[in-house]
Amino acid sequence: MFIRTENPQTFIKFYPVTVAILVLQIAIWTIYLLPLPSVQMWSNLMTGFNLGIAKGEWWRFLTPIFIHASFSHLLFNSFSLFLFAPALERMLGKVRFFLIYIGSGLVGNIGTYLIMPLEYMHVGSSGAIFGLFGVYVYMVLFRTDLIDRANSQILLTILVISLLMTLINQQVNMIAHIFGLFGGLAFAPLLLNKKSDGF
Template identity: 35%
Template structure:
């Protein structure tokens, strides 16, 4: 039976007006709500909300049966950004930490010969036992490999703790593929800005560029959930203070990763559903185009 045009009827037969600005709960249409299920995006009232690792789920998605409302996201449970739900929402984060730790052990075992070959370096310099070439000489792989090397125990400890704290919630909200795209694009953007601005013979290394990208995306996630931004802003400010006051920190990589991560995170979490994949991966592609452009520009300056 169709509802009257002015809203659903109450028990006494009178019409209950509804606000045009807020939808009704999908199970209780007479209850207005501003909360939506983070999987299927259907409106849910406080009685129907089920706490989840990110936001709230409707009862159907919480049971794993999925929604039945309109749109593809209602057919199959998805992450907040439209990715696939994984049994272990931190698997990629664990693998990234494992790769970083494994390569740090290789650094300790092999020594500077290994680190000099893969850390971020703009232009060749002379080092024992011979000259070491950089990105300007065609070793573009350094933009990527530098993201997985570290200079000390404290360096890798702080970076891996940050990766664990920030990466887990983001992986759960974005899904594995989108999370990996965010991580690598942010890290490459940090390496590219470091290559562009830093002294060409100044080596740098670390996952900090990618991790600052996770900071930027975390801010976008908190904004998307309408949560309190103050803890994220305070933590980011503290890290930026360390970035610009602590010696021997490649601030260029931090800023490059932060800007790229914020842009990608916003696109991932705020893209319209009908064009979500195009906007999300299109933003990642745009960041990579900027990375290539900055690298070509700096190489032309140095050669």
């Protein structure tokens, strides 16, 4: 379930939305390395900034999902997406997978806006990725026909470790992680097909 054995061509064919998200966030990171004033301006406009949102810059709920603060941040989130997204994209289909990913990221960023101070700034796809965890948790709790015991144990172990790291690491947006997780839990019963093939 979480082990990828596809060659690049097959991976692109089976998981086009996952690939598109990976390519987009890597491309944005690469562009932001360019030492140009216009690049810095766009970087500032796309960052999650609560004060900017309060002033009507609503796009800041969405754009931070695709931006990362450092190469290690990008690498960790891209690797997480590479591991955990394909199985869900195959099960849900392209549209429903995209809706859950973006929806969970938005819920995470809305939670950040509601709870964190106005000067708070943030970037990263972690809220959306935790939303994918939320879908898996929903399956473990309520749709055991879709996930077997072995994969359930692996998933819950990874989730517990991820949540512990969230609480320990002061640099991460804990609110986005938690709200993203619950966003995925909330969207799962709406978008999971009753006749989906399980793992």
